[in-house]
Amino acid sequence: MSTTSLHVHPYEKRWIIFSIVLLIVFTAAVAIAAFALGIQVPSPEQRVDPRTVAVDPNSPWSNPGLREIAPGRYEAYILAQTWQFQPREIRVPVGSRVTFYVTSKDVQHTFKIQDTNINVQVVPGQVSKLTVTFKKPGTYPFICSEYCGVGHAGMFGQIIVTP
Amino acid sequence: MTAQTYSLSPKEKSFVSWHLLVAMVALALGTLFGPLQAFEHAGLNLYPFLQPLIKSYYQGLTLHGVLNALVWTTFFITGFLTFNVIYGLKRPLRYPTLNQVGFWLMIVGLVMAAIPILLNKASVLYTFYPPMKAHWAYYVGLTLVVVGSWVEGYGFYFTYAAWRKENPGERTPFIAFASVLTMVLWQIATLGVAVEMLTMLIPWSLGLIETVDPQLARTYFWFTGHPLVYFWLLPAYISWYAMLPKQVGGKMFSDSLARLAFWLFLLLSVPLGFHHQYVDPGVPAGWKFVHAVLTFSVFFPSLLTAFTVIASLEYGARKNGGTGLFRWVLALPWRDPSVAAQLLAGLLFFFGGIGGLANAAYNVNLELHNTTFVPGHFHLTVATGVTLTFMGVSYWLVPYLTGKKLWKPDLARWQAWLWFIGMIIFSNAMHVLGILGAPRRTPLGDAPYVPAEWNSRLLQVGIGGGILFISAILYFAVMIGTAFSKVKVEKEVEVPVAEALQPVSQTPAWLDRWAPWVYAALALIVIAYGPQLYEQIRNISLTSPGFRVW
Ligand code: HEM
Ligand SMILES: [Cu+2]
Numbered sequence: 001m002s003t004t005s006l007h008v009h010p011y012e013k014r015w016i017i018f019s020i021v022l023l024i025v026f027t028a029a030v031a032i033a034a035f036a037l038g039i040q041v042p043s044p045e046q047r048v049d050p051r052t053v054a055v056d057p058n059s060p061w062s063n064p065g066l067r068e069i070a071p072g073r074y075e076a077y078i079l080a081q082t083w084q085f086q087p088r089e090i091r092v093p094v095g096s097r098v099t100f101y102v103t104s105k106d107v108q109h110t111f112k113i114q115d116t117n118i119n120v121q122v123v124p125g126q127v128s129k130l131t132v133t134f135k136k137p138g139t140y141p142f143i144c145s146e147y148c149g150v151g152h153a154g155m156f157g158q159i160i161v162t163p
Numbered sequence: 164m165t166a167q168t169y170s171l172s173p174k175e176k177s178f179v180s181w182h183l184l185v186a187m188v189a190l191a192l193g194t195l196f197g198p199l200q201a202f203e204h205a206g207l208n209l210y211p212f213l214q215p216l217i218k219s220y221y222q223g224l225t226l227h228g229v230l231n232a233l234v235w236t237t238f239f240i241t242g243f244l245t246f247n248v249i250y251g252l253k254r255p256l257r258y259p260t261l262n263q264v265g266f267w268l269m270i271v272g273l274v275m276a277a278i279p280i281l282l283n284k285a286s287v288l289y290t291f292y293p294p295m296k297a298h299w300a301y302y303v304g305l306t307l308v309v310v311g312s313w314v315e316g317y318g319f320y321f322t323y324a325a326w327r328k329e330n331p332g333e334r335t336p337f338i339a340f341a342s343v344l345t346m347v348l349w350q351i352a353t354l355g356v357a358v359e360m361l362t363m364l365i366p367w368s369l370g371l372i373e374t375v376d377p378q379l380a381r382t383y384f385w386f387t388g389h390p391l392v393y394f395w396l397l398p399a400y401i402s403w404y405a406m407l408p409k410q411v412g413g414k415m416f417s418d419s420l421a422r423l424a425f426w427l428f429l430l431l432s433v434p435l436g437f438h439h440q441y442v443d444p445g446v447p448a449g450w451k452f453v454h455a456v457l458t459f460s461v462f463f464p465s466l467l468t469a470f471t472v473i474a475s476l477e478y479g480a481r482k483n484g485g486t487g488l489f490r491w492v493l494a495l496p497w498r499d500p501s502v503a504a505q506l507l508a509g510l511l512f513f514f515g516g517i518g519g520l521a522n523a524a525y526n527v528n529l530e531l532h533n534t535t536f537v538p539g540h541f542h543l544t545v546a547t548g549v550t551l552t553f554m555g556v557s558y559w560l561v562p563y564l565t566g567k568k569l570w571k572p573d574l575a576r577w578q579a580w581l582w583f584i585g586m587i588i589f590s591n592a593m594h595v596l597g598i599l600g601a602p603r604r605t606p607l608g609d610a611p612y613v614p615a616e617w618n619s620r621l622l623q624v625g626i627g628g629g630i631l632f633i634s635a636i637l638y639f640a641v642m643i644g645t646a647f648s649k650v651k652v653e654k655e656v657e658v659p660v661a662e663a664l665q666p667v668s669q670t671p672a673w674l675d676r677w678a679p680w681v682y683a684a685l686a687l688i689v690i691a692y693g694p695q696l697y698e699q700i701r702n703i704s705l706t707s708p709g710f711r712v713w
Contacts, residue, residue, distance in 0.1 A: 007419060008417075011474075012417065015470045041442060108377060110602070121440075123445060124707045125704050126445045129444070143612055154609075
């Protein structure tokens with residue numbers, strides 16, 4: 001075995017340093033967004049049994065919809081199923097802070113509210129939780145963006161944020 | 164150092180050719196649906212005309228994903244790697260029968276998976292997320308394809324071991340080294356989906372168990388799903404690093420750094436699958452962040468590749484009289500369709516890489532997950548960076564294997580340019596639509612919530628798809644024309660394998676030693692995946708029965 005060492009062209013050395021710095025900067029940017037600006041991705045919330053989650057009277061998804069927990073603060077329990085969301089329409093006043101709890105009673109779906117940071121995979125057995133504040137009045141469609149069967153393209157609803 | 168005299172035996176040539184033939188037939192059927200999907204997005208729904216053969220958009224999309232992303236790639240790659248191992252080591256396969264068994268397993272698997280798809284019993288797409296439940300033959304068939312490719316890989320290992328015994332102390336020739344490494348990466352990567360199939364999907368689809376855990380299944384799937392893209396990509400890199408430079412009259416800029424890049428891919432490409440699960444409810448945010456950081460690290464070997472490949476090309480171009488800071492690009496042999504296809508593929512792949520960086524950026528993904536941005540991105544990478552490169556490779560490899568002259572090289576050159584142009588239009592529109600919030604895997608022509616402001620972009624998706632369709636037709640015309648051509652090549656096509664600028668003997672020995680790298684790769688997987696896998700398996704909740712929703 002010879003003991004030749006790694007030969008690196010000077011230009012390439014510079015490029016390597018540049019690459020490493022670039023990737024460190026990217027990592028830092030993401031870390032700042034995640035920890036300082038508080039943009040969060042979902043984490044495990046709770047487990048449910050998809051076979052009973054829509055019918056068990058103790059399950060909030062047996063009666064999905066909006067609950068006001070404090071002035072301007074809401075919880076929205078959303079049940080995804082082929083090929084609709086329940087409820088289909090939610091109305092909240094502008095400035096409301098809404099925490100969504102979404103689960104599925106059948107296959108996987110995605111819950112995506114247009115023009116917001118809410119975009120989460122809905123996996124049967126799991127609860128997807130994310131919070132958003134609606135700062136502008138208007139209509140925000142929420143759509144399913146995971147293939148969930150032949151009726152998938154028609155699976156949507158809307159949030160109406162009133163002034 | 165005139166090592167160009169080695170040649171594959173007629174049997175070996177035909178063995179490799181069979182791989183390519185199956186791959187191309189898959190691509191022909193698979194790409195057919197691409198333009199149909201694109202036209203649908205633009206408001207032209209041709210699916211009613213496919214009844215009763217193809218029953219839905221999703222049956223077509225399943226075919227598109229499976230045939231293109233799984234069959235075309237896997238068959239082309241195993242064929243190309245087989246060629247590289249034999250040609251690179253300049254020795255026949257140690258146990259050709261073993262490789263043949265592997266190939267036949269892949270064929271049996273392919274047929275098994277194809278039947279339920281064609282009967283509309285497996286319209287679950289190529290990601291087959293449970294609890295959507297396909298016919299068992301779909302899962303068993305796909306598993307056999309993977310197992311067959313493993314067996315072919317074992318054939319490579321035996322061959323490599325035999326070569327090593329015959330050539331102690333010598334550096335493994337680059338194309339053989341990189342091909343064996345690609346196979347090792349594939350065998351580690353596919354463990355995830357193998358476990359998913361064997362412990363959940365196959366027994367479940369056979370009725371042996373009632374329920375599965377869809378979240379755990381996703382974790383298994385994406386253990387494989389991300390390194391899968393490196394399995395597609397590395398064979399293209401082999402061509403860019405070691406073959407394209409020769410085709411442009413240059414040399415490999417650095418053999419050592421090329422190997423280093425491949426080792427880093429082996430090391431880093433598996434332990435970052437959670438970046439496909441940023442928005443999964445069942446994976447803790449902390450682990451997602453860890454994988455996000457690791458994801459950035461795997462860009463490093465790609466940046467290394469960009470430098471080395473461009474430097475090799477520049478070296479060749481300047482030898483051909485190219486000058487200027489950028490003008491040398493014009494001195495590359497663009498008239499050679501194989502070169503043109505690969506250069507254009509590399510260029511679009513570069514933009515695909517930038518889009519990938521955005522997509523991988525953890526919280527940016529909140530905006531982009533499951534939007535058309537994602538297919539926009541991977542049509543630049545796998546459907547162009549990889550596919551157009553393989554097309555370019557086939558422009559010399561098929562003449563080499565068949566002994567026939569490439570039929571109408573002009574058409575082949577047009578093919579490459581049309582793919583490039585069509586893909587720019589198509590992919591740009593898909594990216595923009597994704598940023599506007601358009602969901603993927605959705606016949607958008609049919610969706611009630613599509614706002615008018617998307618329409619012009621949807622039209623561009625259709626236009627790009629139409630241009631790509633013409634390009635695909637040209638490709639298959641050239642391939643069929645070559646296969647049935649009566650014009651033989653005058654002498655055997657020279658296999659383009661570039662020499663390194665520095666002699667290979669100067670490559671440090673630690674870049675040609677397997678054990679430390681493979682152990683390190685496995686260790687990193689245990690660190691990055693072990694705790695979460697343990698958690699998720701310990702808390703397994705088998706609560707989902709199967710659904711047929713198509
Ligand atoms: C003629 C060229 C092509 C066109 C016009 C095209 C078009 C499309 C379109 C419009 C979609 C999105 C469908 C949807 O999300 O509803 C799609 C998905 C996809 N394409 Fe292509 N494509 C082409 C070639 C390819 C090639 C060559 C590959 C791979 C080698 C490929 C791999 C895929 C994959 C994996 C998907 C995702 C399938 C899924 O979501 O399950 N495509 N294609
Ligand atoms: Cu859905």
